[in-house]
Every structure is written in structure tokens, then in C-alpha cells.
Amino acid sequence: MSVLEARGLSFEAGGRRLVAGASFRLAPGTLTMLIGPNGSGKSSLLRLALGLLPPSAGSATIDGAEVRSLSPAARARKVAYLPQTRPLAWPVPVRDVIALGRFAHGVAPGRLAADDARAVARAIAACRLAGLEDRAADTLSGGELARVHLARALAAEAPLLVADEPVAALDPLYQHEVAALFARAARAGHGVLTVMHDLALAARYADRLLWMKDGAIVADGTVEDTMTPARLADVFGVAARIDRSADGLALAVTGPA
């Protein structure tokens, strides 16, 4: 099992500090959700932590190795990444898009070894894409395509999974299914970190929340410990009601704070 550690990551661009001294540890067996307002630096922090942006200060390591020292294939064997923008303009069959997730295992689409084919089949089943495997990906709906990209990330079967707003295009049922899928992956021993805008889903499924505001992580802890009306007002500027139910915390955002 692998551990991703970010220590004091900072990033500046356009004369602004977009990420300011952010530290966190992504450990196996935990579903961590990164939450914060638009533009607070969440995507930038993920990209720094994965070595896709050069930090102006701080470092990120996976199992003790600097992420930026890892080759793309070596990094992809440790961590699967689902970016926020997922352009796909070509009429590639869905199965081949998902098989790209196996690239770190030396696979070219169309030449899958039995192990790779099984991993692709598991990802297709997990994302409920059966029946769409032969469709050209550019004919899918936005939500279907979002699930294909998620399946591509899952097919890697990497110990760590980092996803940037994976449920943004999904209807409520699929949102819950994907959040539950991430929770199951965490229970199975993966370390999962995902940006989440839906605070009710975060309250329901996250083991741990990283709260980001103005480029900084301002709170890091369990839902129980960190999700309070005062923090929601401070970080998001919203008024919220939080009820304890048998399923955990239930959250209703009632308006601006």
C-alpha cells in the first residue's frame, strides 16, 4: 500500500499565491475529500501533489520518493489521476478509452493481456458501463463520458486514486454510486482523494475532509470534527443546518450566510 505526502506545497502564478503551504497525507484505507470554494486552489493542489506542477516551495512524495523524480509510468503505477477537464474529441471505442488506464502496465489498447482485460472489465462493471463498451466515446452523454473517464482511472488499479470533481456531470443516483464506489475502494485498502463540491455527499461518505480557502488548508479532520455551521460560513459563505442521522451527518445548505 502506498502513501502520498504533501509538505508545505506552495504555488504562484500571475503574481498571485494560488496554493500556500499546503500539507496533507493520503494514507491507505481512507476516503479523503478536498472541499473549498471555486478558485480556492484545489485543482492546483492536486496537480502539485502529483508532480504535474512545479511547486515554488514544499515537496510531495509517494512512498518516500519525490513525485517529480518518478517517470510518468512509475507514477501511474502508484496513483491513478482523474483530472477535472477531460477532453475527448475522437470516435474511440469506450473499451479502448478505459484500456488507456492500463498504460502504466505497458499496455496498448487492442493488445490486452488477460490481467489487463480483467481489470478493464472490473472497471466497466464498477461504473455500470456494460453495453456501452463498443460505442464511440464521442457519442456518449456528458454523464456517460464522465463514468468512462472514471473507469479509465479505476482500471489502473493503482493503490492511490486522485480525482478532481468526478461526480460533477452525474445525476443524483450516479453521484451516490460513485461516492459509494470510492468508499468501497478505501475500505479495500486504497487511498482515495477526491475534490467534491457536493457538501451533502462529502458529509455522507468522506472519512476525512480537507477544507481549502484562499490557497490554504484551513482544516483537516473527520466530518464529525470539522463540519460545523461556523466553518461552512467561514469557508463557503453559506448558512447550513447539520443534523445527525443514523447514516451520519445530514447537511442542508439554506442560503448565503
Ligand SMILES: Nc1ncnc2c1ncn2[C@@H]1O[C@H](COP(=O)(O)OP(=O)(O)OP(=O)(O)O)[C@@H](O)[C@H]1O
Ligand atoms: N497558470 C495560472 N495562472 C494564473 N492563475 C491561475 C493559473 N492556474 C490557476 N490559476 C488561478 O488560481 C486559482 C485556483 O485555481 P484552481 O483551479 O486550483 O481552483 P479550484 O479550487 O480547483 O477551483 P474550481 O472549484 O473552480 O475548480 C483560480 O483563481 C485560477 O484562476
